[in-house]
Amino acid sequence: MKKSHRLGALALAATATLTLASCGFGGGSGDDASGKTTLDLLVPSYSDNTQGLWEDVISGFEEENPDIDVKLEVQSWDNLESVIATKIQGGEAPDIYNGGPFAGFAADDLLYPAKDVVSSDTYSDFQDSFIKNAEVDGTAYALPLIASARALFVNNTLLEQAGVTAAPKTWDELLDASVKVSALGNGIAGYGMPLGSEEAQAEAAVWLWGGGGTFGDATEITVDDPANLPGAEQIKKMIDAGATEADPGSTNRSPLMDIFIQGKIGMQVGLPPTVGQIEENNPELDYSIVPIPTADGSPFTLGVMDQLMAFKNDDDKKDAITKFFDYYYSADVYVPWVQAEGFLPVTKSGADALSGEESLKPFLDVLPDAQFYPSTNPQWSATDAAFKALFGQIQSKPAQDVLTEIQAQVDAG
Numbered sequence: 001m002k003k004s005h006r007l008g009a010l011a012l013a014a015t016a017t018l019t020l021a022s023c024g025f026g027g028g029s030g031d032d033a034s035g036k037t038t039l040d041l042l043v044p045s046y047s048d049n050t051q052g053l054w055e056d057v058i059s060g061f062e063e064e065n066p067d068i069d070v071k072l073e074v075q076s077w078d079n080l081e082s083v084i085a086t087k088i089q090g091g092e093a094p095d096i097y098n099g100g101p102f103a104g105f106a107a108d109d110l111l112y113p114a115k116d117v118v119s120s121d122t123y124s125d126f127q128d129s130f131i132k133n134a135e136v137d138g139t140a141y142a143l144p145l146i147a148s149a150r151a152l153f154v155n156n157t158l159l160e161q162a163g164v165t166a167a168p169k170t171w172d173e174l175l176d177a178s179v180k181v182s183a184l185g186n187g188i189a190g191y192g193m194p195l196g197s198e199e200a201q202a203e204a205a206v207w208l209w210g211g212g213g214t215f216g217d218a219t220e221i222t223v224d225d226p227a228n229l230p231g232a233e234q235i236k237k238m239i240d241a242g243a244t245e246a247d248p249g250s251t252n253r254s255p256l257m258d259i260f261i262q263g264k265i266g267m268q269v270g271l272p273p274t275v276g277q278i279e280e281n282n283p284e285l286d287y288s289i290v291p292i293p294t295a296d297g298s299p300f301t302l303g304v305m306d307q308l309m310a311f312k313n314d315d316d317k318k319d320a321i322t323k324f325f326d327y328y329y330s331a332d333v334y335v336p337w338v339q340a341e342g343f344l345p346v347t348k349s350g351a352d353a354l355s356g357e358e359s360l361k362p363f364l365d366v367l368p369d370a371q372f373y374p375s376t377n378p379q380w381s382a383t384d385a386a387f388k389a390l391f392g393q394i395q396s397k398p399a400q401d402v403l404t405e406i407q408a409q410v411d412a413g
Contacts, residue, residue: 037320039070042087042094044080046146046341053337061327068320093311095321098145102134102309103218103376106141112310114140117318118325125329125347130305133372136218142307143325144346146338149301149363149370150206152293153270155181155263156286158188162266167290169297171210171234174267178243181266189245191238192260192268195394198252201373201387205302206269207231209371210294218376221383224407230295232399239395249395261285273342275359289362301363303370305346383410 043054051074058070073094075083080099087093093110105111114134115123123131130144154167162180178190194203205215213228215221222228238244245251245265260268261282269292278285294300308328310321328334331349338345338354344363345351351364374380386409394402 036067036069037317039068039096039317039320039324040073040094041070041096041098042073042075042080042084043098044077045074046343049340050074053340057328057333057337060333061324064327065320065323068323070324093313095311095313095317096324097309097311098306099309100306101375102142102307103136103378105309105311106136106139110311111141112312112318112321114143114309117310117321118143118329119322122326122329125349127346127348127351127367127370129303129368129370129372130346133303133305133375134307136376142309143329145306145308146341146343147346147367147370148271148304149344149366150202150269150271150292151289151301151362151366152267152291153260153274154267154288154290155260155265156288157263158184158266162190167288168267168293169291170293171295174293175234175238175241175243178238178266179241182242182244188264188266189259190243190266192251192256192265193235193238193244193248194251194253194256194268195235195248195392196250196252197388197392198254199388200391201384202253202302203269204232204387204391205371205373206292207235209302210292210300212295215383216374216377218374221374221377221379221407221410223383223386223410224403228403229400232394232403234295235394236399247395249392272344272360272363276342289359291362291366299366299369301366301370303367303372305372379410379413382413386410 041054043050045051051072054072054074058072062068062070084093084097084099088110102111114131126144130147131140134140134142134144152167158181159167159177162177162184164177164180168174168177174191181188181190208215208228208231211227211231211234213225213231215223239248245256245259256265257268257270257274257277259265260270261278263282263285278287291299292301308325329347331347331353334347335345335350335353338350344360344367345354351367354360355364373384383406386406390406390409391402
């Protein structure tokens with residue numbers, strides 16, 4: 001999900017070098033010289049393993065479907081959006097595309113509705129909240145591919161030293177526990193609150209949505225909404241009470257999570273890859289993973305996902321596309337792919353298959369309650385930028401003023 005939508009940008013898989021490969025495919029007839037149907041597949045690189053993982057999927061698919069050839073092109077996330085734009089402008093859109101934003105393609109009538117290119121069994125296997133997030137005007141034009149969810153990482157040792165006997169479930173409990181942990185001194189913070197530019201929109205969502213707020217929907221951005229004020233004011237309450245690290249308004253998530261891993265923060269919202277980072281950098285850390293506390297303790301998580309979509313290039317290819325999607329999303333193909341890339345599955349069968357993975361279970365448990373950025377709204381990019389630029393000011397300015405400023409920047413375009 002490029003920019004705010006890209007899972008890699010959210011540090012979901014500690015990817016190193018991005019693979020860049022190109023097959024140079026183009027549009028044209030659905031059949032090649034051998035009479036086979038050819039599908040062009042354009043995907044981004046999530047890790048050094050991405051190309052090989054897709055090649056394995058394609059090999060297995062072609063073995064079962066010898067009348068279909070799949071041509072793979074892997075691009076870096078930095079190039080992906082310009083590549084897809086150039087291909088569309090040149091009349092050479094891929095048949096299948098793995099990306100983030102898709103609402104513009106749907107608005108231009110370039111994509112098949114999702115139900116037209118998967119079987120009913122495959123479609124019904126998607127987590128309801130994820131397929132809903134792929135809808136434009138009530139119709140899904142993309143298929144959820146991979147997911148991330150957030151949960152609260154808790155340093156059990158620090159909470160025990162502070163006299164906190166149970167992980168917090170509500171804001172009041174979180175505030176009380178965080179103040180007690182911060183009181184331990186020695187540079188220890190009760191709660192890690194990253195409001196800096198790296199991912200301010202995510203921490204804002206954790207609090208604003210956890211209090212019943214919203215950033216809006218596909219048609220309207222509503223940052224300056226009264227429902228968002230309780231969460232924003234709770235952030236200020238945490239900061240003013242000394243429950244957080246110093247200067248949260250300019251602190252970024254990644255370096256702050258490193259401090260949690262070092263054992264200097266009591267609690268912080270994290271991602272699935274945080275588990276691997278702890279195993280690598282501080283395997284002796286005594287920690288647990290629990291749902292994110294909310295105003296009233298009701299379940300909630302911030303969800304992020306990437307999508308697969310099919311371009312309406314040639315109706316003769318529709319059946320082949322459907323066969324490919326159904327093959328890919330079968331549990332024995334899809335689950336190993338997701339595991340290898342370090343993500344969470346978006347299918348119910350995938351979640352069932354991985355339910356025994358202790359490190360993933362807390363995230364899988366909250367997936368059905370995931371809420372998402374309004375990424376199908378054309379103003380979402382501006383909203384994301386406004387949060388990153390302005391939300392950290394909540395440390396020193398009235399909460400309502402900050403929400404109003406963000407809304408004004410979004411409205412100004």
